[in-house]
Amino acid sequence: MVVVMEEMAKEDQIQHVISKLIDMSFDVHRSTGVNQTVLGAIGDKRGLDTGILELLPGVHKVVRITEAFKLASRTFHPQDTVIKIRNVTIGGDDLVMMAGPCSVEAQNQISEIAQMVRTAGATVLRGGAFKPRTSPYSFQGLGEDGLTYLREAANKHDMVCVSEVMESSQIPLLTEYVDVLQVGARNMQNFSLLRELGKIRKPVLLKRGMAATIEEMLMAAEYIMAGGNYDVILCERGIRTFENYTRNTLDISAIPVVKKLSHLPIIADPSHATGRRDKVPPMARAAIAAGADGLIVEVHQDPEKALSDGAQSLYPEQFEHLMGELRIIAKAVSKKW
Ligand code: PEP
Ligand code: MN
Numbered sequence: 001m002v003v004v005m006e007e008m009a010k011e012d013q014i015q016h017v018i019s020k021l022i023d024m025s026f027d028v029h030r031s032t033g034v035n036q037t038v039l040g041a042i043g044d045k046r047g048l049d050t051g052i053l054e055l056l057p058g059v060h061k062v063v064r065i066t067e068a069f070k071l072a073s074r075t076f077h078p079q080d081t082v083i084k085i086r087n088v089t090i091g092g093d094d095l096v097m098m099a100g101p102c103s104v105e106a107q108n109q110i111s112e113i114a115q116m117v118r119t120a121g122a123t124v125l126r127g128g129a130f131k132p133r134t135s136p137y138s139f140q141g142l143g144e145d146g147l148t149y150l151r152e153a154a155n156k157h158d159m160v161c162v163s164e165v166m167e168s169s170q171i172p173l174l175t176e177y178v179d180v181l182q183v184g185a186r187n188m189q190n191f192s193l194l195r196e197l198g199k200i201r202k203p204v205l206l207k208r209g210m211a212a213t214i215e216e217m218l219m220a221a222e223y224i225m226a227g228g229n230y231d232v233i234l235c236e237r238g239i240r241t242f243e244n245y246t247r248n249t250l251d252i253s254a255i256p257v258v259k260k261l262s263h264l265p266i267i268a269d270p271s272h273a274t275g276r277r278d279k280v281p282p283m284a285r286a287a288i289a290a291g292a293d294g295l296i297v298e299v300h301q302d303p304e305k306a307l308s309d310g311a312q313s314l315y316p317e318q319f320e321h322l323m324g325e326l327r328i329i330a331k332a333v334s335k336k337w
Contacts, residue, residue: 001026002076003039003053006060013058014039020056024048027226029070031077036060040076042226067261069218071225072232077263083203083231085179088123088160090203090233091265095330095337096294098124098162098267099319102309103131103139104146107153112301113316114153120320121327121337124180125150125159126296130166131308132186139307147177154179162205162296168196175200185210185237185272188220198227205296207235207269214254218262234258234266235296236287238273247275247312250283255290271298271312280314281322288329294337297322 003021005014014030014037021028026041050062067073082092090096099122104110114125129146131139142149147163154161162180165171166187174181180203187193188209197204204224208217221232236255238248250273258266268287270280284295300306300313314322330337 001041001045001048001050002063002065002070003041004060004063005037005039005058007035009037009058009060013056017053017056017059020053029076033077033079038076038078040070042070067218068215069222069262071230072218072221072262072264074261074263079263081230081232081263081265083233083265085160085203087158090267091293093334093336094293095288095326095335096124096265096267097122097323097326097337098126098294098296099299100126101300101306102271102298102313103128103141103307104150104163105142105307107149109301110149111153111156113299114157114159116301116316117299117319118157118159120316121323122297122319123159123337124296125154125157125161126163126182126298127153127161128164128308130164130170132164132166132184133308144173147173151177165193165197168193171196171200175202179203180205180233183207183220188212188217191223194220194223195227198224198229200229201231202229203231203233204229205233205235205267207237207272208239208251208254210238210240210248212239214257214261218258221262221264232264233293234262234264235269236266236273236292237269246273246279248273250274250287252283252286252290255287255292259291265293267294267296268292269296271296271309271314275312277303277312277314277318280312281318281325284322285325285329288326288335289333291333293335295326 104127270283
């Protein structure tokens, strides 16, 4: 349930409503906008007479939310969530470009790529140090060394960095090195991991599970937010369908659907969605045109030799060319970067 306060509601009126809700055993999350305060009341109280709350001084209206997610819902938080990490803004009118290799492979590899993608316009450096590989015999990532190289490269090129956390025990290590913790598609419904990420105060990049509905993705975000971490960035990275020409099927329509349902930023990953380098630029363009808040793209200086996901990694020149095209589309959809 959401309690929308009047524009002129006084602080003591807001506090009174909050204590009433707590007395009724609700968990209260407050959202203070420019003009109005909105209180999200979490708790299963189907039989409650909302009239009691509607009559409290300062209350504008009480809305029962039918969606299973509340904190992630736009009803609770009508304005876009905007996440700021140093000089990088994610959400709202800004576009964010995240780029880098699938895996951090060596110190000079990540540093070189960082320089290339930064020059082309990316501000967030990606690179996996713990890799969720289908085969246990494939390259599993460099672990902490990889995180060290990623951090060094990001600092050197004035970038923010993101890397995947595969299990709860890795959270302290990841938090030490990276600015954004990524939850991979295979872990989108790892609820104990999501709960632990709710306790930290760093943004989480939550990738859509390959067989997850939009509602399931928003519920996964809700797990993180219920712990008090509201900085969640959603990522449409393709879902598994009967089509097997591409690695997955990029669900472009998920972008406007999520935009309507939720205030959280949503970016797209055209690399894992298509699995093929030649299909990455058209899908990247389509995602921005559809209203995505940014992209995460795999780029490698020598994709044929990449230790993971070489076939979907762009050559640096391709990435640079794509960024030029996206600047034109960004203008057309009133986004800036
Ligand atoms: C990745 O970003 O490297 C990755 C493994 O992505 P996903 O979890 O979307 O497959
Ligand atoms: Mn990859």
